[in-house]
Amino acid sequence: MPDMPAAEAVSCRLHGEVLLVTIANPPVNALSANVRRGLLAAIDAAEANPDVRAVLITGAGRNFIAGSDIREFGQPPQPPSLPDVCSRIEACGKPVAAAIHGAALGGGLEVALAAHYRLAAAGARLGLPEVLLGLMPGAGGTQRATRLIGAAAALDLMLSGRHVDAAEAHALGLVDRLVDPSESSGDIQEQGLAYVRQLLSAQAPVRRTRDAAGLADRQAGRAAIAAARAATGKKSRGLFSPPKILEAVEAALDLPFDDALRLERKLFLQCMDSPQRAGLIHAFFAEREVLKTPAIHHQTRNANTTLRAIGSVGVVGGGTMGAGIAAAVLDAGLPVTMIERDAAALARGRAHIETIYDGLIAKGRLSADGKAAVMARFSGSLAYDALAQADLVIEAVFEDMAVKQAVFAQLDRVCKPGAVLATNTSYLDIDAIAAGVSRPADVLGLHFFSPANIMKLLEIVTPAKVAADVLTTAFEFARKLGKTPVRAGVCDGFIGNRIFAAYRQAADRMMEDGASPYRIDDAMRGFGFPMGPFQVADLAGGDIGWAARKRRAATRNLQARQTRYVQIADRLCERGWFGQKTGRGYYAYPDGARSGAPSEEVEAIIAAERRRAGIVPRSFSDEEIVRRCLAAMINEGANVVHQGVALRPLDVDVVFLYGYGFPRYRGGPMKYADTLGLPRVLADIGEFGREDPLFWRPSPLLTGLVGRGANFASLNSRSG
Numbered sequence: 001m002p003d004m005p006a007a008e009a010v011s012c013r014l015h016g017e018v019l020l021v022t023i024a025n026p027p028v029n030a031l032s033a034n035v036r037r038g039l040l041a042a043i044d045a046a047e048a049n050p051d052v053r054a055v056l057i058t059g060a061g062r063n064f065i066a067g068s069d070i071r072e073f074g075q076p077p078q079p080p081s082l083p084d085v086c087s088r089i090e091a092c093g094k095p096v097a098a099a100i101h102g103a104a105l106g107g108g109l110e111v112a113l114a115a116h117y118r119l120a121a122a123g124a125r126l127g128l129p130e131v132l133l134g135l136m137p138g139a140g141g142t143q144r145a146t147r148l149i150g151a152a153a154a155l156d157l158m159l160s161g162r163h164v165d166a167a168e169a170h171a172l173g174l175v176d177r178l179v180d181p182s183e184s185s186g187d188i189q190e191q192g193l194a195y196v197r198q199l200l201s202a203q204a205p206v207r208r209t210r211d212a213a214g215l216a217d218r219q220a221g222r223a224a225i226a227a228a229r230a231a232t233g234k235k236s237r238g239l240f241s242p243p244k245i246l247e248a249v250e251a252a253l254d255l256p257f258d259d260a261l262r263l264e265r266k267l268f269l270q271c272m273d274s275p276q277r278a279g280l281i282h283a284f285f286a287e288r289e290v291l292k293t294p295a296i297h298h299q300t301r302n303a304n305t306t307l308r309a310i311g312s313v314g315v316v317g318g319g320t321m322g323a324g325i326a327a328a329v330l331d332a333g334l335p336v337t338m339i340e341r342d343a344a345a346l347a348r349g350r351a352h353i354e355t356i357y358d359g360l361i362a363k364g365r366l367s368a369d370g371k372a373a374v375m376a377r378f379s380g381s382l383a384y385d386a387l388a389q390a391d392l393v394i395e396a397v398f399e400d401m402a403v404k405q406a407v408f409a410q411l412d413r414v415c416k417p418g419a420v421l422a423t424n425t426s427y428l429d430i431d432a433i434a435a436g437v438s439r440p441a442d443v444l445g446l447h448f449f450s451p452a453n454i455m456k457l458l459e460i461v462t463p464a465k466v467a468a469d470v471l472t473t474a475f476e477f478a479r480k481l482g483k484t485p486v487r488a489g490v491c492d493g494f495i496g497n498r499i500f501a502a503y504r505q506a507a508d509r510m511m512e513d514g515a516s517p518y519r520i521d522d523a524m525r526g527f528g529f530p531m532g533p534f535q536v537a538d539l540a541g542g543d544i545g546w547a548a549r550k551r552r553a554a555t556r557n558l559q560a561r562q563t564r565y566v567q568i569a570d571r572l573c574e575r576g577w578f579g580q581k582t583g584r585g586y587y588a589y590p591d592g593a594r595s596g597a598p599s600e601e602v603e604a605i606i607a608a609e610r611r612r613a614g615i616v617p618r619s620f621s622d623e624e625i626v627r628r629c630l631a632a633m634i635n636e637g638a639n640v641v642h643q644g645v646a647l648r649p650l651d652v653d654v655v656f657l658y659g660y661g662f663p664r665y666r667g668g669p670m671k672y673a674d675t676l677g678l679p680r681v682l683a684d685i686g687e688f689g690r691e692d693p694l695f696w697r698p699s700p701l702l703t704g705l706v707g708r709g710a711n712f713a714s715l716n717s718r719s720g
């Protein structure tokens with residue numbers, strides 16, 4: 001069998017009458033320029049060679065094709081374009097089949113759709129997830145998918161970005177044939193070749209997706225578009241690409257195929273040029289980059305990064321956090337032993353966990369047997385000795401240094417050598433906690449976010465003496481829990497809560513200066529946060545922050561003459577208004593309501609505080625509210641990076657995307673700052689600083705970057 005000429009990354013080999021075209025572009029066979037060139041050349045070669053009767057396209061390694069090469073986005077385009085490649089495949093005068101295993105996503109599925117026949121192996125994942133990157137299918141996907149599986153199913157795939165498995169793809173009509181499971185041990189190329197030989201012997205014709213009949217029922221198509229448009233208006237608030245997807249599908253009904261393809265391309269390029277695309281792709285790479293953090297952490301760079309095995313976990317404390325953490329660990333298949341101080345507290349802890357699973361049962365997402373299986377891994381004890389064999393213990397007791405140190409003294413006494421000892425503190429000094437035990441190298445922070453079994457973010461807080469393998473083990477543990485881990489240094493509030501505190505201070509100052517908390521929340525929702533800062537305060541509960549403020553009161557009074565301190569939150573807390581859980585906070589929650597109503601009493605308290613502080617209220621536009629809140633976040637983010645609390649700006653971004661509801665399409669606060677331009681952010685801080693220079697002190701990192709004409713992105717690739 002002679003080898004055919006082929007470009008790098010795409011190889012062609014003749015198997016009898018079938019030209020096998022294999023894409024090998026590690027790690028995921030993305031459609032880089034050389035792959036596109038290779039595919040085009042392969043189809044040309046197949047067409048020109050009289051010995052070839054059919055073509056089979058497959059991927060080497062674990063995937064068919066994961067999509068366009070995301071790293072090429074934003075670079076000058078290199079020919080051939082993917083639409084041209086897909087059109088060439090579809091136009092081929094000899095039957096072309098695609099044999100799909102692993103991922104066939106985005107442009108990868110578009111290549112498969114341009115082929116004439118499709119076979120999928122068990123374990124294949126198909127989808128058009130471009131919307132998750134601020135894009136839409138741009139190589140015929142909006143047209144071919146719609147013609148193949150109808151407007152409703154195609155819109156569902158394109159607007160949700162979800163992956164479907166082989167069986168669902170088959171049921172939808174996205175693929176023609178599934179690999180027989182009894183033969184699934186065979187390799188995908190063999191399966192594909194067998195399939196193409198069957199097609200040839202059945203004299204299967206060239207069958208172009210552009211001619212498929214999925215839109216025959218035009219009324220159903222229009223109804224699907226109208227329904228999707230109505231749903232999208234609610235679900236994809238602020239997103240740029242979903243309306244473009246709808247427009248392209250509408251064109252599939254109204255325009256000839258080639259005209260619709262041209263429109264699709266035009267809309268695709270508009271998405272490509274949008275800042276949302278840049279923000280979402282930044283998020284895609286940032287969330288992968290944080291996973292690699294231990295390798296570039298200064299403490300582990302040259303160290304032996306062996307892992308400590310985590311086969312069993314202890315959780316101290318059965319409150320909301322402890323129970324949520326226990327559920328997250330149970331969900332990862334690990335056994336959990338919970339410690340509480342008395343039988344009633346332990347029973348409450350267990351009940352908290354059961355409530356989580358009962359909620360899943362009520363939603364039909366878990367069976368009673370499933371819950372029983374999970375709870376069989378759970379045990380509780382009143383004696384710390386039950387933790388003697390635990391590989392990892394996570395302390396989640398009351399946020400008080402003395403209480404936590406007492407817990408750690410017990411852990412030091414009972415835990416086996418080598419056990420990892422973690423605290424879930426949100427603010428406290430973990431170096432001080434570690435200093436209290438005989439094995440500080442085993443101590444670190446695992447800061448979960450509430451609800452801990454749902455929120456993806458896990459700050460891995462690294463005290464000075466932590467051992468390298470403990471840190472690496474913590475990252476591996478996070479991965480096992482399905483969490484997104486971000487390394488953070490020890491400071492008050494670590495990365496997230498520290499920056500959030502600066503955001504809150506900016507919001508508090510505006511509230512005292514004249515903006516109502518409801519207006520501020522509204523403006524921040526308009527920016528894309530699901531909740532404004534005062535809604536967050538009500539949800540989180542005002543009591544913890546109040547306790548921290550009282551703790552710091554002594555030092556604050558020393559600085560009081562210079563530092564502005566807004567007392568409105570204290571006035572609410574003094575009334576016992578801690579937010580949702582007490583039925584009152586900034587908002588009123590009558591009869592246990594979950595969404596709050598603005599309160600005139602709160603407005604009156606604010607007005608009284610303004611008078612007390614001698615402030616003449618002024619008005620703030622939504623734009624100014626957003627500008628001040630973001631400037632505070634960005635400036636504190638810069639401080640956090642400057643002081644090494646966060647490794648890079650992208651770590652700050654991931655914390656805000658995963659823990660604080662920062663709109664993903666804006667990429668995170670530091671990416672957003674780059675989008676605005678750092679000189680503009682610095683100018684804003686200078687302007688705000690004229691009235692309050694102590695709060696609005698530009699971060700040295702920000703000033704330095706502006707001086708060098710650099711941006712935050714320039715710090716993302718540094719190696720620690």
Ligand code: COA
Pocket residue numbers: 027028030063066067068069070071103105106107129130133135285288289
């Ligand atoms: N273009 C360029 N690089 C890509 C890529 C793409 N389309 N898809 C994945 N990669 C890279 C990742 O950045 C990662 O690189 P790294 O090792 O340097 O960090 C590597 O491939 C492996 O990806 P990862 O996500 O860690 O592997 P996985 O096995 O968990 O998942 C996929 C594989 C394909 C399911 C997943 O990467 C994915 O969903 N990719 C995006 C698919 C997509 O959106 N396609 C449409 C593009 S328009």
